[in-house]
Amino acid sequence: MLGRIRSLAVSQEKIVLLIAVVLFVGFSVFLKGFLSSGNLVTLVRGVAILGILGVGMAIVVIGRGIDLTIVAIYAMSAAWTLQLASLGVSIPAALALGFLLALAAGVINGVLIAYLEIPALFCTLGMASLVYGFVHYALVPLQVVYLPASLNAISWIGGGFVFGAPTPILFFALISFLGFVFLRFTKPGRFIYAIGDNVLAARISGAPVRPIIVLQYGLSASIAYLAGMITATAVSSMNTNVTNSSLVADVILVVVLGGVGLSGGRGGVRNVIVGTLLIGILLNGMTIMNIEYTLQNVIRSLILLAAIVIDSIVNPRDEQTAQQGDI
């Protein structure tokens, strides 16, 4: 049965990869300038934040959880850092406090889910509102916070170049690499797969299930904070209203699309990269073709639906493959 699940995971990833390759080749042939190195950098740059958040989400989803708080943490902790800095707090202190806010939200999520056994879906949904509401009420009164001049010293985080590549791409690469190493080669990483596959079996085998769950949400919150600071420094502002946008759905989409099953225990960072690149190729190609915004949304949804339909035809669900608690 394990072998069946593993082959299924590969298939979904392969289908999405195939669609991505077809689109890539098609755009390369028919769209002037698509294949230029400059445009390819732009393409990845455009989805780097989505990819980074995707890695954070994947770490949770593989352990059979879900983190709907990730975008709230991403926006609000970075916004607070900007707010603190504009009030005259020093750069290290502002960064540390923003990070602690993010980490606190993540750890509270983890504790509520692991020890109080609240379903992750409800817990993180509630926490997203709480983080957004609390930060607006007590810490950051306005929706949009601008990067104060005092933070120019760290504007390289999102707006710099290293060897000609924009820093957000490098951060995406770094987080992907670290995520890959963590999930594949460390003990907690392997435990996450075990918990995602069968939490009771993992516990009986001696895996520290509850601390690992707290660790997962702590990690995703930390990654969210990094992504937030990259965005804030790249566009010199943080619009906290992104919390109310469909970004969290997009993050889940790149994770699931690439083949990380919502039922846990399957997939890895590679799947997130494949899913992210498909979205990146689509968005970039449609922008080059100057397709109208509303139509872009329709095309994007159709292609994503097609990927899911093809997958369910090639790998039909039955009592063997379906797990209890599938979303």
Next chain:
Amino acid sequence: MRKTVVATAFGLALAGITAHAVADGIDDPRRADYFKTFEGKTIAFVPVSMGIDLTEGWAAVMRSQADRLGMKLEVRDAHFSADAGAQAITSLISEKPDVIVVHNPDVQSYAKLLKRAEEAGIHVIQINMRSNYNSDVYVGADWIGIGEAEAQGVIDKCGAGTSGKVAVLQGQPTSGSDSGMMKGVENALAKHPEIKLVANVAGEWDATKAQSVISTVIQQNPDLCGVIGFWDVMDLGAAAAIKESGKPIVLVTSGGGEQMACDNVSKGVFEKEIAYQVMDQGRDLNDMITTVLESGLPAGKLKAVVYSPQLIISKDTLRPGLCWSASALKK
């Protein structure tokens, strides 16, 4: 001698008149009525969301008048949800405030409700984002005029000797403000065939998305000359893309004239901002609130439009105090 007497008499008379004027002020017969008209009245404000510079600015100006005249200002925050806004208006219709000031998320969502509110006798004033239903008053930006002015700003810089290629960065093409600005851009470009509109993209009011789409547009058109952005907060993303490309691309934007706009014009990030002055719009709102209440007309009869004058923020017009600060209002 006679002269002295006359002069003295004249002087005394003059002093007498003056003394009389000092002693008895002249009452303004309309004053008491004026204050009585407003005492205890209720104004409800339904913004798309509080916490953004525009709505915080309007609310602050309306609140100061309400406090001065003994009226009550109630803010029902729709918080970027058309549903929540519609619910707020529905419950207001039964609560019967005297005036509803509404900031529409789009032209459709509240149209029927606003009609119902006026039928129930509540004056409806729409601010900046209008609805398909024309209520008592529209106060706000002349979007078509702003679009024309923005396009002109880019046309001035992208004439002979440049590629003449420009891109438009919209927020959400279905919104009332964007369709107006786009019409204005089309009007202006129609007179300048040398300017080519090479891309018309949307950034969903989000700086990150704007950054991504404008990067792609620049990749595709390396000789791009100008970008016309539809909202300064989002256009910071376009500015980041331009900076990253290292090219001298002109960026003209529009917005509420908040301090951020002045900062970015002085840094050269924005070539120009065509602004609608939020503080002045607040003043217009106040005047129209008092007008509908004083007029004694039934709700839905007035049908007035008050377009906000454009303020052009550029290196030429920049001076201290030109912009206003949203964070100062919060203190």
